[in-house]
Amino acid sequence: MPIVDDRGRVAGRVNLLDAFVAVFLLVVVPLGYGAYLLFRTPKPKLVGIAPTTIYQGPNVRIGISGLNLRPFMRVSFDTIQGRTFLIGSTKFAAIDMPDLAPGTYDVVLFDYMQEVDRLPKALTVLPQAPQPLIEMEVAGSFLYMPGTASFTVGTKFPPTGDPIAEVLAVGPPSPADIRVRAGDVTVAVPVPGQSQVPATLRVKCSVSAAPDGTLQCNVPGPRATAVVAPDSNLTLAGPNGWVNFQISEAHATAKPAVARARVTFIVSAAMLARIKVGDTDKSPGAGALGHAAKIVSLDGVAAASAGALARASIIAGEPRALTATLVVPIQQATGGWSYKREPFKIGGSLVFETRDYVVHGEVADITWPSATAAPSPR
Amino acid sequence: MSGPAQPAMAIGPMGAATIAGIAVGVVYALSPLTVLFAIAMAVMLRWAVRGIDGDERKWLLVLLIGAVVVRVAAVALLFASTNHAQVPFGSFFGDEEYFIKRAIWLRNVGTGLPVHGADLIYAFDEYSATSYLYVLAFVQFLVGTAPYGVHLVGIAFYLFGAILLYRVVRSSFGRMPAFIGLAIVLLMPTLFAWSISALKDPLFFALSAVTLSGAVNLVRARLWRHRFVAAGAVALLCVVLATVRQGGAVLVIASIALGYAVAALVIRPRVLLASIVVLPIVIGAIMSRPPVQLRAYNAVQAAAGQHWGHVATPGWVYKLLDDRLYPDRSEILDLRAGEALRFLVRAVTGYVTVPLPWDAQSTPALAYLPEQLFWYVLVALFVPGVLFAFRRDALVAALLFGYAMVAALMVAVTSGNVGTLIRHRGLALPYIVWLSAVGACELLTAARGTAGAPAHALPARTLS
Secondary structure, three states: OOOOOOEEEEEOOHHHHHHHHHHHHHHHHHHHHHHHHHHHHOOOOOEEEEEEEEEEOOHHHHEEEEEOOOOOEEEOOOOOOOOEEEEEOOOEEEOOOOOOOEEEEEEEEEEEEEEEEEEEEEEEEEEOOOOOOOEEEEEEEEEEEEEOOOOOOOOEEOOOOOOOOEEEOOOEEEEEEEEEOOOEEEEEEEEEEEEEEEEEEEEEEEEEEEOOOEEEEEOOOOOOOEEEOOOEEEEEEEEEEEEEEEEEEEEEEOOOOOEEEEEEEEEEEHHHOOOOOOEEEOOOOOOOOOOOOOEEEEEEEOOOOHHHHOOOOOOOOOOEEEEEEEEEEEEEEOEEEEEOOOEEOOOOOEEEEEEEEEEEEEEEEEOOOOOOOOOOOO | OOOOOOOOOOOOOOHHHHHHHHHHHHHHHOOOHHHHHHHHHHHHHHHHHHOOOHHHHHHHHHHHHHHHHHHHHHHHHHHHHOOOOOOOOOOHHHHHHHHHHHHHHHHHHHHOOOOOOHHHHHHHOOOOOOOHHHHHHHHHHHHHHOOHHHHHHHHHHHHHHHHHHHHHHHHHHOOHHHHHHHHHHHHOOHHHHOOOOEEEEEHHHHHHHHHHHHHHEEEHOOOHHHHHHHHHHHHHHHHHHHHHHHHHHHHHHHHHHHHHHHHHHHOOOOHHHHHHHHHHHHHHHHOOHHHHHHHHHHHHHHHHHHHHHHHOOOOOOOOOOOHOOOOOOOHHHHHHHHHHHHHHHHHOOOOHHHOOOOHHOOHHHHHHHHHHHHHHHHHHHHHHHHHHHHHHHHHHHHHHHHHHHHHHHHHHHOEEEEEHHHHHHHHHHHHHHHHHHHHHHHHHHHHHOOOOOOOOOOEEEEEO
8 A cells, every 4th residue: 555645645544735734733833932932042132221421531331231131242332342241140231331432322232243232322421521731841851861862952752743742942961860759758869871861841731630639730651641740750752762751840831921130149259250141040940941030230249238148148258249130030920920939029039049159139129021010919 | 955056036926026016106106197007008908909819919919008108108208308406397298388287276276275376367267278177186186296197197098099999990890900090099190299298189089989989889789778878978978078178069969960970871872872962952952041151151250260360370370261361350251252162172171281291391390291291191091991981880980980070170170370280180180090091901902902802801881
C-alpha cells in the first residue's frame, strides 16, 4: 500500500493537507510561540533621567531609570554618546556626560548599535556663567634655559595659531634661581648650570572664581592651569618645546598713566655721587616694561630738615636732602593712585632702588597726567 | 674464665627498648610535635600500603618515606640555618612568619597569657583570617609553642590528602597512574614547597581530598546509612572549608556538582549527545534574561577587579585586561562586551601559559623554568587523560575533572601576579596530575602497540 494514496491520504486514513495543517496548528505554532517567549529578550525602555537640567562643564554624571536595562548598552544625547554606561541594576544606570554645548537634547538608549528607546528633549544643558578672557602683563623669568638661549621681543607662545603669551621685553640671561614655596615662606633656590632670562610677557588668561570667592586669572598649561600671580609658574609652548616662566609680578596690560613728581630723598654724600639723571627704579614691583619710575632731573641739594631725618632711615655721614623730579607710572587703586601697590600721594613715601643704591624719599609735589587733573579716589 | 667470651657492650632487647624509650623521651621533651608527627606518619604509611603487596608496596613505601624524610629535613635545615639570636624563628615564606605569630598570639589569648595590645588586634585581624590559625593555636596549646613543629602539622595534612587521593585513584584507574600521580603530588617543587608550609594550603588540600572521597562514597556505598554518613561528612566539611579559605565551600560544592553532572552525562552517551545540542539553547534562553546577564556581568567585573588588584601588587605581574582599564580601577565598571570576552579568553590562556619561558626576568624565575615546562606537559596530557579516565571510572574521573576545572577557573580569572598564580595553581594541580598520569600511561601503552587493555588498568566502571 502506498504511503500516500491517489486521494492524497496518508496510510489511507488522514488527508495529507489536513495532516500538514494539523501539525502546523498543533505543533509548529505552539513551538514557535514557546520559542519566541523563551528567547525573546524583553524590550528595554527608558523611564526618566535625573537630573534633567545640568550645567555645562566637565565631570558631570547623570542617572537614568528604565526597564530591562542590560550590560553593554549605551546612551547618547542626540548624536553624542555618553562616556560610560555604569549599570547598577536592570532599572538603573549612571552615565558620565560627554562635553555638551548648551541646549536641549534627546536621550537615546542603544543596544549595541541599534536604537531601542528615546526620551525626546529630556536633558537641558545650561551655559556656564560667562568667563571673560582678559590680557595681563607679567614680569618674570624664563627658567632652566641653556646658557646662550634667549627670546626676542615678539616671540609668541605657541608660535603658531592664537598665542596665549607674547614677549614684550627681554633682559640679559643671568644665573637661574627659582622661588620655591616651602610652607609659609618662599625660598629662592639657585639652579647650578642653568640660566634664566628675565622678560615681560603679555598673557591671555580666563577669569574664574577661586574657592574663597575672589577672582583670579588662569593660563592653560599642558597638565593644569596656572594662576597669574607672583611665583606662579607658567608652562608655555615655545618654538622649541615647552618652556617655564616664573612670574615675579603681574600688572594690567593697559598702559599706565604717568605722573611727574618732585621727591625729596635723604641721602649720604656717597649716595649723592651715584644718583644721576636717567636712573630707573629696579625695586620689586617695578620690573615689568613701562612700570618703573625714572629720574628726569636733579633739582638741588640742601641740608636735611629734622622732620625729614626723623622719617628717613639712618644715614651714614652727613645727611643731605636731594630733590629730584621723577616720571612715575601710576595705576588706579582703591583710595587713589598707586605706584608699586603703594599709595602715591603728596606727603607719601617713595622708595627708589637701582642695582647700586636704595634711597627713601617723600613726595613733595605731583603733576598728574593731563587726562586726570586730580586724583580720583575710588 | 670458663664459658664463651661475651661481647662487652652487648645490648639485649630490654636494653634496646630502654634506650629507645629514653631517646623518644628526650625528643618529646625537646619537640613533642616531632614525636606525635612520627606516630602519625607510621599510622599513615601503614594505611597507605594496606592491601598492596609485592614491588608496588616496596616502591610505594620508598616514595612515601622519602617524601617524609625530605620534608622533615627541609624543616630541620630551616631550624639549623636560622640565626635565633636575631629572630625568634625562621620561616619559608613571607606570610608564614605573620601566620605563625598570629597562632601563638591566639594561643596566648586562650591561655590567659598577657599579649601586647597591637598583637591582640593583629591576632583577630580580618586580613588573611582563617580557622587554621585556631587549629595551630590549639596544637600549640597542647604541646607548647612550636614555630617549627607547625610545619610538621602542614606536612601531615598534605600527606594525608595525597595518600587519600592515591587510594581513591588506584582503585579506579590502576596502579601505575596512581603511583605516577602520587609521585608528582609529593615531589613537584612548588607542591613540595607548599606542603611544608605552615599556611592553610595543606589543610585545605586535605579536607578537599576528603570531600572528593566522600562524594565518591555518596554514590558508591552499598548501604544507605554509609551514604548518609558520606553526605553528612561532605556537608560538614563544606562548612569547615568555608572557614579555612574564603569561598572554600563554594569551590567544593561547585566542584562536586560539576563532577556529578559530567559523570551523569559521560555514562549516558545519548544524553551526552542530546546535552551537546540542548545546552547552548538552554544557555541562550537563560542568558536572554536581563537579570541573568547583569549577574554574569557583575561576576566578570568582580573577577576583573580582583585581577586588577593583583596587577597593582609589587613583583612580577601579567595583564589580562585591555590597557585602557589599568590606570583607573573604576573604568572596570564600564567594561565593554569585547573587553569582557578578551579578558576571559586571556585569563584561560594565561592560566595555562604564564609565565612564558622567554619572559623569565630573574634567577628564581629561571629556576622555576623546568617546572613550568613540566606543567605544559601535564596540561598536554590532561585532555587525553580525561578521555581515557572516563572510560575507566567515569565518576572519579569526572570528580577530579570538576575539582580541577573549578579551581583553575576561579584562579584564572582573578590572578594577575605570577607568584600568586603559581601558588594558587596548586589548588588544581593535585587533581590534574592523576588525569594527566592516566593520559601518560595510556599514550605510552598505545605507543608500545600493546593490544587490549593495559596490564595495570582495571576494568571500566560505571557510576556505582
